[in-house]
Amino acid sequence: MKYLIYFLAILDLATCFYMDFLLEMFVFDFLHILFLLLFISLIASATLLVWKTKLGILLNFIQFPFRVYFAIYSFWFISSLFKGTNEIAPQFFIFATILEICRLIISFIIYQKLKRTHR
Numbered sequence: 001m002k003y004l005i006y007f008l009a010i011l012d013l014a015t016c017f018y019m020d021f022l023l024e025m026f027v028f029d030f031l032h033i034l035f036l037l038l039f040i041s042l043i044a045s046a047t048l049l050v051w052k053t054k055l056g057i058l059l060n061f062i063q064f065p066f067r068v069y070f071a072i073y074s075f076w077f078i079s080s081l082f083k084g085t086n087e088i089a090p091q092f093f094i095f096a097t098i099l100e101i102c103r104l105i106i107s108f109i110i111y112q113k114l115k116r117t118h119r
Contacts, residue, residue, distance in 0.1 A: 009046040014076075035070055064104050073099065
């Protein structure tokens with residue numbers, strides 16, 4: 001379980017590096033501020049996951065709808081498998097969303113285990 005938590009933290013940090021080019025286009029409106037908050041929360045959740053706190057996993061739960069809305073997936077590196085025509089793009093988003101749901105389920109299982117051990 002320890003290595004799985006570290007893996008989730010590394011995914012969050014890698015996602016931040018992937019998002020940095022999107023921040024160059026930052027404009028002050030509501031959606032961009034939400035996007036910036038998502039970016040900051042990814043850094044925070046990665047740090048908290050390394051420390052193995054329940055708050056890091058709770059941040060993952062909160063981030064989930066925003067990750068799907070902004071299409072900022074933890075498994076963005078898989079997009080290289082789907083390069084080519086535009087017909088493949090919907091398949092990538094479906095596949096990446098399924099992987100995010102799996103990550104959410106794994107996070108929930110880890111949260112339950114951490115909750116039991118910290119009683």
